[in-house]
Amino acid sequence: MTRPSAWLSVPGRRAWALLTERPLSLYAVSVLRIGYGLLYLVFLLREFPHRDEMWGPGSPWTPALARQLFDQTGWFSVLTLSDSRIYFECCYAAALVVCALFALGWRTRAVSVLFAVVVSSFHARAIFMTDGGDNLVLLMALYLVLTASGRRWSLDARRLRTSSAGGSTGRWRPRLPPQLGAARQTLVTTLHNCGLLVIGLQVCFVYGSAGLYKVQGGTWGAGTALHYVLNLELFQPWPALSHWVDGHAVAIAVVGYLTVLLQVAFPFVLFGRLKYPVLTMLLGMHIGIAVLMGLPLFSGVMIIADAVFLPDRFYVAVARLCRRVVRRPGVPHAVSGAHAGSVPKQGSPAPLARSHP
Template sequence: MGTEQAPPAHPRRTPERADAGTPQRALDRIEVFLTALTGRPISLYAAAVLRIGYGFLYLVFLLREFPHRDEIWGPGSPWTPELAKQLFDQTGWGSILTLSDSRAYFEVCYAVALVTSALFLLGWRTRAVSVLFAVVVVSFHARAIFMTDGGDNLILLMAVYLVFTACGRRWSLDARRTRLQACVGRAESNPAGPGPGEFMHQLRYSRGALTTILHNCGMFVIAAQVCFLYGAAGLYKVQGGTWGNGTALHYVLNLDLFRPWPELSLMADGHPVLIAVACYLTVLLQVAFPFVLFGRLKYPVLTMLLGMHLGIAVFMGLPLFSGAMITADAVFLPDRFYHSLGQLWRRAAQRTVVGEAGAPTSGEPALVPAQPGPAG
């Protein structure tokens, strides 16, 4: 019919070429994904912030409840170890606190929990301490599960997830020890022969690749958990009539259980328009959060969420929950942000040291520290 000699009307009318290129593009994307998964650990600073944040929160939590520890988790609790074990048989939970009814054993466990939280915060032997920290959080959570809230649940999940991450690579005692060992190792030669040296090199490479994969998968699961948390909370609020008409926060501010500062709650409740705007903005932020993570809107949304959680901590008296959510949001900030914070901190520290050493303070600040004069 003459169509064989006629040139194609449109260049993109080449289905064979497009079909041939689709598998190749898919393979290229898979290769890029695997390279990103195994190439290098991502978000090391964010993992360090999560470690520091949750270690600090749980340490403060245990210290705050220290006077009431026996009534909550100890032998004097109304929820006895026998009742807890009966619940464990149904739910599959477990706790090291129910292994003995001795008060001395409980006090030792509480002291171990305090020390573990502090060591996890500081990043000392993080790989082993993170496992112990997860056991501590799970044990205390399961022992008094009916006294927990959303903040406790989130800390529990994050404690388990952080076991699989390299959260001790930055801002930790482990990182400091690694730097010191690297400085010492540069001046030493490897006396091992080629055989054992090659084997150890392959072993270290395999260990590093496995650590990288576990870390990257753990950080991805943490980010997905936060997205699901915000998305589910927002969609649940959409179904409520009080959130739809903008009166939900009005009822919250008038609950005695969530009024640590009654005068402040009454003052905020006196502005119904602002209360309605806060209700709608809360729902919008939570529903839209998973969809703005890959654009520039992520940063203003994170800033508004920070303000929302601070408001929850002040108006509703839930600092542990707010702290857990603020720490979880830190996973979405890139490493360059934390690196810039570290540089600003070091510059501020250097300026402080220079100022205390007697640098000139009048006029413009000194940019170069004063050099010592020649001897003699």
């Protein structure tokens, strides 16, 4: 049978091979899985005392009103299937468990679907209380369903290594016929790479659109936009700190221009080394937003999303450095898997065909 890439041009065959031969950035999507799982877990724990007023039967936006809105918008939430308080408490407890399991990477493929259901359900239940950070978490939860985010730094990966070291095949399903196994491998790899591509495009769209929107504003062009932001009572968790920063007019004007420049230029610097200083400056920008404007959820969402643009060799180097730091003196350092200094092979046919993604 003719391969699908046989009729493509040389650039087309290269793109097809890049898309279907092996999953890319497995460490990066694992960071996204851990980051968003922990972030939403902390968010639900933070709002635990207010859960009934926000999402429960005691909310001013009652389940009946939410269902009426769903009939018009097509949204869905498992929280509105019953008005019982016991049902809501069980759903909340289940949501906490799902977030923890997703961050740990236990049965990641199935749990990623449950995590997307959890995020979409809480988002839809209190739709009028959401902001840009909540919207991006929802999108990322949906995109991560497509990815093989449990291949690295997860309980799934640990279980596979343990079973392989013990001589077990590590299969949780019957062995597939060769052609069907190869087709499954290609499908899983293609879905993963497509999901990764969509995540990258989404982040680029967020930064690019935000930068172009700022360019149209007169206050950003005049360098005074941050002055007005720092004087909004709604975004003043530390009024004294905001007033102190506002006293440095030249500095906040420079930061304002730099913010616009970074956001507009972001999609164009991703394929060179310039992306590293840009990502570092964006990290500082989001930390400033979290501290000065009191938007830690939004900042955390964007910081985690930026991690998708760092290569796997970066995460391997960071992991190796962390092991050296925490290693006790006199204890030999064991390197498992690939040789030190190299990225483990990503996506050989056998593990993809027999392991749980």
